Amino acid sequence: LNWLGVDVESLRPTHINKLHLTTQSGKSTYANLPLGGFGISRYTLDNYLYQLLLNSGVTVFQESVTDVQFDEDLFTVKTTNNMTFTAKQVIGAYGKRSALDIKLDRPFIKKKAPFLGVKAHYKGGFPDDIVALHNFKGGYCGVSKVEDDKINICYLADYETFKEYKNIESYQQNVLMKNKVLKDILQRSELLFEAPITISQLSFGAKQAVTNHVLMVGDAAGLIHPLCGNGMAMAFHGAKIVSETLIAYLNRDIKSRAELEKKYTKIWNKTFNSRLKTGSILSSLLQREILTDFLINVITKMPWLLKQIIKRTHGKPLLGND
Structure with a gap:
């Protein structure tokens, strides 16, 4: 992004370098993220890029x-x-x-796509340097900080599990909050959106x-x-x-x-x-509680395994002339 002339730091992002992984049964582990990352909302970044385009003489049609x-x-x-x-x-x-x-x-x-995505920003307490992945029955939830001290909470849910409940609030109380770590985060956070954003038919x-x-x-x-x-x-x-x-x-x-x-x-x-x-x-593993617990147990005893998983999913640093 710096190579493109994008000054991300001017948007006051958070800087993330740790992963926290939990299961519904209470298993938990942490890992360092070698490449790191920054936390910023799509709205803020998209608007910044849009203004860069306009300043460069690009015509944008709405x-x-x-x-x-x-x-x-x-x-x-x-x-x-x-x-x-x-x-x-x-x-x-x-x-x-x-x-x-x-x-x-x-x-x-x-x-037919089996997944539903739910996303919202919250106000509350959460570390700036951590991205968390909290498992629950039928899905998992990501939590991280973005600019202006906002918490970004988004989760992927199995639609068959979700449709048993009348609304998002009921689903979160009865399913997500079975994970005690996630329950603590949600109960201490205040929704900043009028309502969470949902995306259905995720394939x-x-x-x-x-x-x-x-x-x-x-x-x-x-x-x-x-x-x-x-x-x-x-x-x-x-x-x-x-x-x-x-x-x-x-x-x-x-x-x-x-x-x-x-x-x-x-x-x-x-x-x-x-x-x-x-x-x-x-x-697929994280949607099966027994397998998730087994995976957490294994990577807790063998931290190198989690490092390999991170390496296989996060790729390599991207330089401007690569």
């Missing part, structure tokens, strides 16, 4: 894309306000799940990095699992890959669209596939 068509080596993009754009290349950076996925006939969108199944010639990035290319490290960092890394590959194509260093798509897919898979698969395996 539109929702409804359709993308490709014909005779040219894209046509349509929006909700009947605007039409043409472009030599389109990048899909629209997140986890969109009506565009239906338009593009992506296979994953046809499958961690495989996606394609290229669909109908659109180059996908971030969650649109493959849903970045909470256990794969810093999701925003992975999204930035993916954006760097697509930018560099696309520049090579526009400069004619890559000779054809077919070569562009093949190269981008190869680099994306090499960079992220292993981490996403490891995260998926860990997610």
Whole structure:
């Protein structure tokens, strides 16, 4: 980010270097995070990047894309306000799940997704330097601090478990708070949102990095699992890959669209596939209480194992010229 001229420190992020992992039964362990990270909200970071774009002379259209068509080596993009754009290349950076996925006939969108995501900011006491992962029946909850002393609490829940309860508050009281550490955090924290934000139909199944010639990035290319490290960092890394590959194509260093798509897919898979698969395996383990307790017991006795898990899910430091 510094290489791009992004001054993250001006946004007053927290600096995170420890992981705290707990189970519903009370098992607990800590680990250092060698690469570290910073805590900042998507809203603050997105707005900062938006202002950077405006200051650089970029025109931003506040539109929702409804359709993308490709014909005779040219894209046509349509929006909700009947605007039409043409472009030599389109990048899909629209997140986890969109009506565009239906338009593009992506296979994953046809499958029933079993997970629900819930997120909110809170006011309360929590260490600045820790990211916590608290397990509960049917899911797990991440807790960390972001800018302005706010606590970011988000959790992934199995929809079958969630639908047994009338609302989020009831679910949290009856399911999440069975984990005593999580119960203590929630009871000592005050909700800053009017209501938590929910995202349904979360699928961690495989996606394609290229669909109908659109180059996908971030969650649109493959849903970045909470256990794969810093999701925003992975999204930035993916954006760097697509930018560099696309520049090579526009400069004619890559000779054809077919070569562009093949190269981008190869680099994306090499960079992220292993981490996403490891995260998926860990997610399956954390949804089974007995296996989670066993895993915590093992890594408590063998700390090197947790270090290897962190290494396999967090990747390597990304430098500007990498």
